Amino acid sequence: MKIRSPIISVLGHVDHGKTTLLDYIRGSTVADREAGGITQHIGATEIPISTIKDICGNFISKLSIKDTIPGLFFIDTPGHAAFTSLRKRGGALADLAILIVDINEGFKPQTIEAINILKMYKTPFVVAANKIDKIFGWESHPGNSFTQSFQEQAPSVQQDLNQKLYELVGELHKLGFQSERFDRISSYASQISIIPVSASTGEGIIELNAMLLGLAQEYLTQQLEIHENAPAKGTVLEVKEETGLGMTIDTIIYDGVLRTNDEIVLMLKNEILTTNVRSILKPNPLEEMRDSKKRFQKVDEIVAAAGVKIAAPNLEDVVSGSPLRVINDEEDVKKEILKEIEDITIDTEEN
């Protein structure tokens, strides 16, 4: 048994800051890369708990966060289109989500769409109320916690921010969610935390990471328990041709272990593909990636959670969002998995 990192997706209306937020989260730990501060996966970035603890310092100790969760695993591609199609096809793309809302614009159509998706799949989420640095009169303190930055603001600015937050609380209420500013939450079970942030200056990102860890610890420990020796389960993010490798699939593995030569089952548009893993590839460390021939590094096996590129015969027609399952020699298991994927295929056609 192993506890894996929770997989986190960022959703929200266009231009509300999804890409900037992911860039900030990655960038803020880049200096630490060599010291193991960040792990680059294919399609994802993982920040170990030790790094989050270093960054979040006091704030984490106040929340009494334990060491059970190894880190936070962020899917690099934001947006809910991918999220919906993957979930419809039975893939488990995210354990947790960050819903990002521009605090100055409030809810927009895609914000509401995103909330409906999260509701449908019962995905726990926090709200990042972004672009606080654009509030009139805001004095930026790059990289600071929200708590520190907020204390430095003029009373009128503080009031303005709180007013805007209450508008968000009202919008969430209309959609059936109780919510509060993160530092006034009395029950994580019944209230959604709203964390004011600036993806540009990094203010509030400390609290955002801390709240994600807290939420994961509170709700997900069972879901995050994986068997290191179980056959792998994953979700295909993208199907891509790569020079020298042929067709490959970028896949998030969220359970078990994947090994070279494993027999895997995948979904094609109207049927099922059974094939064998030819190679498993991880990104090479940054400095070697400039040489395009050395972008990837072959590994014999990989344990969840991981984002890898897989080369195998006959991947041309695999659909993105397809589940991936390793099958072993037991006939019963094989039948069960084939049936499971067949059901998903039929379901998708009906939708």
Ligand code: GDP
């Ligand atoms: P996405 O479409 O949700 O991925 O949004 P982007 O991350 O591309 O952001 C849209 C625009 O808003 C870009 O010009 C960003 O630089 C800007 N932006 C994002 N976050 C912030 C923020 O916290 N403060 C300010 N001032 N600008 C931001």
